[in-house]
Amino acid sequence: MADFITRFAPSPTGPLHLGHAYSALLAHDMARAVGGKFLLRIEDIDSTRSRTSWEEQIYDDLTWLGITWDDTPVRQSDRLLEYKQALHTLWDRGLLYPCTCTRRDIAAAASAPQEGTEPAYGPDGLIYPGTCRTKTDSRAAFPEHQALRLDIRKALDAVDQSEFCYTEQSSGIDKTLCIPAQDMVKDVGDIVLSRRDFLGSYHLSVVLDDASQGITHVVRGKDIQPATHIHILLQSLLGLTTPTYHHHRLIRDENGKRLAKRDDARAIATYRAEGKTPGDIRHMVGL
Numbered sequence: 001m002a003d004f005i006t007r008f009a010p011s012p013t014g015p016l017h018l019g020h021a022y023s024a025l026l027a028h029d030m031a032r033a034v035g036g037k038f039l040l041r042i043e044d045i046d047s048t049r050s051r052t053s054w055e056e057q058i059y060d061d062l063t064w065l066g067i068t069w070d071d072t073p074v075r076q077s078d079r080l081l082e083y084k085q086a087l088h089t090l091w092d093r094g095l096l097y098p099c100t101c102t103r104r105d106i107a108a109a110a111s112a113p114q115e116g117t118e119p120a121y122g123p124d125g126l127i128y129p130g131t132c133r134t135k136t137d138s139r140a141a142f143p144e145h146q147a148l149r150l151d152i153r154k155a156l157d158a159v160d161q162s163e164f165c166y167t168e169q170s171s172g173i174d175k176t177l178c179i180p181a182q183d184m185v186k187d188v189g190d191i192v193l194s195r196r197d198f199l200g201s202y203h204l205s206v207v208l209d210d211a212s213q214g215i216t217h218v219v220r221g222k223d224i225q226p227a228t229h230i231h232i233l234l235q236s237l238l239g240l241t242t243p244t245y246h247h248h249r250l251i252r253d254e255n256g257k258r259l260a261k262r263d264d265a266r267a268i269a270t271y272r273a274e275g276k277t278p279g280d281i282r283h284m285v286g287l
C-alpha cells in the first residue's frame with residue numbers, strides 16, 4: 001500500500017468552481033510530489049440533488065485541469081449496502097434512535113430552554129435538544145425510512161475515551177488537535193447519521209469511504225474542519241483508522257467572501273468558455 005493516498009470528493013450537485021479546483025489541484029499535487037495516489041469519490045449519496053450530468057462535467061473539468069486519478073472513481077450511490085450495514089451495527093449496539101422532529105420543532109425546543117441561554121450551534125446547525133431520545137425502545141426493530149440520530153452520550157460511553165484527537169498537517173508540520181469527550185456533548189450533540197429522505201449521511205459515508213479507499217491523508221477545506229471531531233468519534237466507534245488531515249484555506253472572491261457552490265460565475269466551465277488556461281486557474285487560486 002502506498003504511504004500517501006488522498007482523494008477529492010465532490011458532490012455532483014452543481015458545477016466545480018475555483019474552490020473545488022484549488023482543493024483538487026492541491027491534493028493531486030501533494031500525491032504526485034511524493035509518488036502517492038490521488039483518488040476520486042463522487043459524493044452522490046443525496047440522490048435528490050445529484051445529477052449524472054454534473055458528474056460527467058466533474059471528470060471533464062478535472063481532466064482539463066491536468067488532473068489524473070489512480071483508480072476507478074468510487075460513487076457513494078454504489079455503496080449504500082455498506083452504509084446500511086454500519087447503521088444496523090450501530091442500531092444493534094443501541095447507539096441510534098429515530099427522530100421525527102422537523103427543523104421547526106428543533107428550533108422551537110432549542111430556543112425555549114432556561115432563561116438567558118442562547119441556542120447552541122454545532123457542525124450541523126442547532127444542537128439537537130434531545131426530544132426523541134427516549135421515545136423508542138432500543139430493542140425495537142431497525143426503523144426504516146426514518147431519520148436516525150446518534151445518542152452521543154451512549155456513543156462516548158461505548159468508546160470510553162477521554163478525548164478525541166487527530167493529526168492536522170499544515171506547511172509540513174504535524175499538530176495534534178484534541179477535543180475532550182465531554183465537549184462532544186455540548187458542541188456536537190446527537191447528530192443525524194441516517195436521513196429520512198435517503199439512507200446514510202455525509203458524516204457516516206465519509207468515514208466509511210475514506211477507510212474503504214485506504215485514504216491516509218484527507219485534504220479538504222477548512223469549512224469542514226469543525227465536523228472532523230464527529231469523524232474521529234465515528235472512526236473509533238466503527239474500529240476504523242484515523243487518517244491525517246490537512247484542512248486548507250478557502251478561496252474567496254475579491255470581497256473576501258467565500259465562494260458559494262451556486263456561484264456559477266466562478267465555475268471552471270465558465271472560465272474555460274472565456275478562454276482561460278489551466279495555468280490561469282492555478283494562478284488564480286495561488287498555486
Ligand code: GLU
Nearest residue numbers: 009010011043206220224
Ligand atoms: N463532498 C464534500 C463537498 O463537496 C467534500 C467532503 C470531504 O472532502 O470530506 O464539500
Ligand code: ZN
Nearest residue numbers: 099100101132
Ligand atoms: Zn426528534
